Amino acid sequence: xxxxxxxxxxxxxxxxxxxxxxxxxxxxxxxxxxxxxxxxxxxxxxxxxxxxxxxxxxxxxxxxxxxxxxxxxxxxxxxxxxxxxxxxxxxxxxxxxxxxxxxxxxxxxxxxxxxxxxxxxxxxxxxxxxxxxxxxxxxxxxxxxxxxxxxxxxxxxxxxxxxxxxxxxxxxxxxxxxxxxxxxxxxxxxxxxxxxxxxxxxxxxxxxxxxxxxxxxxxxxxxxxxxxxxxxxxxxxxxxxxxxxxxxxxxxxxxxxxxxxxxxxxxxxxxxxxxxxxxxxxxxxx
Amino acid sequence: xxxxxxxxxxxxxxxxxxxxxxxxxxxxxxxxxxxxxxxxxxxxxxxxxxxxxxxxxxxxxxxxxxxxxxxxxxxxxxxxxxxxxxxxxxxxxxxxxxxxxxxxxxxxxxxxxxxxxxxxxxxxxxxxxxxxxxxxxxxxxxxxxxxxxxxxxxxxxxxxxxxxxxxxxxxxxxxxxxxxxxxxxxxxxxxxxxxxxxxxxxxxxxxxxxxxxxxxxxxxxxxxxxxxxxxxxxxxxxxxxxxxxxxxxxxxxxxxxxxxxxxxxxxxxxxxxxxxxxxxxxxxxx
Numbered sequence: 001x002x003x004x005x006x007x008x009x010x011x012x013x014x015x016x017x018x019x020x021x022x023x024x025x026x027x028x029x030x031x032x033x034x035x036x037x038x039x040x041x042x043x044x045x046x047x048x049x050x051x052x053x054x055x056x057x058x059x060x061x062x063x064x065x066x067x068x069x070x071x072x073x074x075x076x077x078x079x080x081x082x083x084x085x086x087x088x089x090x091x092x093x094x095x096x097x098x099x100x101x102x103x104x105x106x107x108x109x110x111x112x113x114x115x116x117x118x119x120x121x122x123x124x125x126x127x128x129x130x131x132x133x134x135x136x137x138x139x140x141x142x143x144x145x146x147x148x149x150x151x152x153x154x155x156x157x158x159x160x161x162x163x164x165x166x167x168x169x170x171x172x173x174x175x176x177x178x179x180x181x182x183x184x185x186x187x188x189x190x191x192x193x194x195x196x197x198x199x200x201x202x203x204x205x206x207x208x209x210x211x212x213x214x215x216x217x218x219x220x221x222x223x224x225x226x227x228x229x230x231x232x233x234x235x236x237x238x239x240x241x242x243x244x245x246x247x248x249x250x251x252x253x254x255x256x257x258x259x260x261x262x263x264x265x266x267x268x269x270x271x272x273x274x275x276x277x278x279x280x281x282x283x284x285x286x
Numbered sequence: 287x288x289x290x291x292x293x294x295x296x297x298x299x300x301x302x303x304x305x306x307x308x309x310x311x312x313x314x315x316x317x318x319x320x321x322x323x324x325x326x327x328x329x330x331x332x333x334x335x336x337x338x339x340x341x342x343x344x345x346x347x348x349x350x351x352x353x354x355x356x357x358x359x360x361x362x363x364x365x366x367x368x369x370x371x372x373x374x375x376x377x378x379x380x381x382x383x384x385x386x387x388x389x390x391x392x393x394x395x396x397x398x399x400x401x402x403x404x405x406x407x408x409x410x411x412x413x414x415x416x417x418x419x420x421x422x423x424x425x426x427x428x429x430x431x432x433x434x435x436x437x438x439x440x441x442x443x444x445x446x447x448x449x450x451x452x453x454x455x456x457x458x459x460x461x462x463x464x465x466x467x468x469x470x471x472x473x474x475x476x477x478x479x480x481x482x483x484x485x486x487x488x489x490x491x492x493x494x495x496x497x498x499x500x501x502x503x504x505x506x507x508x509x510x511x512x513x514x515x516x517x518x519x520x521x522x523x524x525x526x527x528x529x530x531x532x533x534x535x536x537x538x539x540x541x542x543x544x545x546x547x548x549x550x551x552x553x554x555x556x557x558x559x560x561x562x563x564x565x566x567x568x569x570x571x572x
Contacts, residue, residue, distance in 0.1 A: 200539050
């Protein structure tokens with residue numbers, strides 16, 4: 001049972017955690033803060049939070065757990081605003097999509113309170129955002145990755161684990177670097193690829209025809225190009241090295257396919273497609 | 287009403303057309319041929335065809351309409367096998383995913399009977415293939431594009447249009463080149479991109495982790511990497527110029543994104559993502 005939970009950033013991710021814990025009866029009071037006044041008022045009126053705070057100091061005061069659900073680019077400054085107001089046993093955790101940068105920022109900003117920080121990443125979401133997109137079942141059956149480091153307080157880690165389990169998630173621990181490369185491969189790179197495809201087609205003069213004849217496969221593909229541009233900019237910068245490394249590999253793979261098409265090298269093309277199909281059919285399908 | 291329909295290639299595409307026309311009561315007899323004996327016997331036992339022919343000559347004899355639903359790479363040789371056995375008013379149509387090459391092949395092989403050929407492309411399908419994947423509703427509400435050329439007999443064109451409408455499809459006419467570039471953009475390129483991504487991830491040592499943490503967006507994306515490798519090789523070769531042109535543009539777009547990430551150029555990154563998101567939200571979503 002969490003007596004007081006502070007949610008900084010009451011959108012889809014933060015709001016859904018609050019709703020899930022309330023529904024499970026695992027939280028006493030939820031205090032919420034968002035930079036935009038109308039957003040925190042909306043979260044209040046939707047019953048996501050019990051009290052809307054006017055500033056971060058007020059929001060985190062006497063909280064047992066503080067959940068930072070803000071864009072990656074805002075994480076460092078929010079940590080700075082939070083740190084003067086926490087107690088010695090307050091736990092801070094986050095929902096950022098890349099962990100190395102957040103962990104470094106927390107180490108610097110929190111200094112001797114760094115052990116109270118539990119880096120986390122709920123792997124769930126929709127293309128929608130804001131308090132109105134939040135729902136109690138978002139994390140049900142989804143995975144949450146925690147990436148504790150040597151300094152992380154074990155008791156804090158277990159409390160954050162229990163919190164996510166109460167929200168219906170399966171919780172796994174991973175090393176920071178492993179998390180970042182796995183997420184780059186399965187989420188960040190695919191989003192970049194989809195943004196690039198849809199953006200390229202949008203610039204064509206025959207865009208309307210392209211649209212009219214787009215079949216199901218393309219629609220699935222393009223759906224992920226609907227993510228929030230600011231959030232994805234932040235993710236790209238936060239997980240820069242892993243994403244750039246994979247992009248390099250991706251270019252090389254495309255070059256091989258291009259060459260095979262140009263030279264009518266059917267065997268090479270089939271072996272590339274076959275490898276993908278086998279992996280997809282045997283490993284990626286559920 | 288089609289008295290006798292010959293289906294060459296009784297898989298998902300050919301079989302579903304047969305089932306749809308039978309269900310609609312718009313066909314008398316359906317004769318089917320497939321290179322593999324067990325496949326045509328399966329089609330017969332599933333009630334997709336009324337008679338399984340042992341060879342193409344027997345299959346197309348006295349047919350009113352012949353539908354070629356074979357891989358693009360087999361189209362030319364099947365046309366050669368068909369042409370000696372058709373009457374002066376027999377209509378030949380196809381379901382190939384790229385039209386310029388098929389039209390050229392038909393022009394050469396059919397010679398003075400070329401006017402009896404109506405190039406077509408039903409934009410529908412699933413990742414499954416073979417007679418067991420066929421179902422009568424596949425074309426319901428989907429688009430079929432016909433790409434008649436100057437020589438195409440108008441009466442033949444209208445009969446093929448009526449056939450597809452009877453199967454539940456919306457039929458549109460397009461120029462051959464326009465069809466090929468639109469399909470390259472909305473289907474062929476996305477498939478190549480997905481094959482490349484999934485194949486690349488499959489080669490990683492940490493592939494199982496990648497799999498375990500793959501979120502919904504990635505699964506949508508990877509689904510289209512499950513297409514038949516031989517079919518996709520044929521499509522890549524058949525629509526080579528359009529696909530290579532778009533791949534070149536795609537590389538350029540990725541390079542811009544890479545540079546923006548490397549240089550932490552947030553404005554450029556946001557403008558690329560924003561362009562894609564706007565196009566997707568306003569034009570591609572249904």
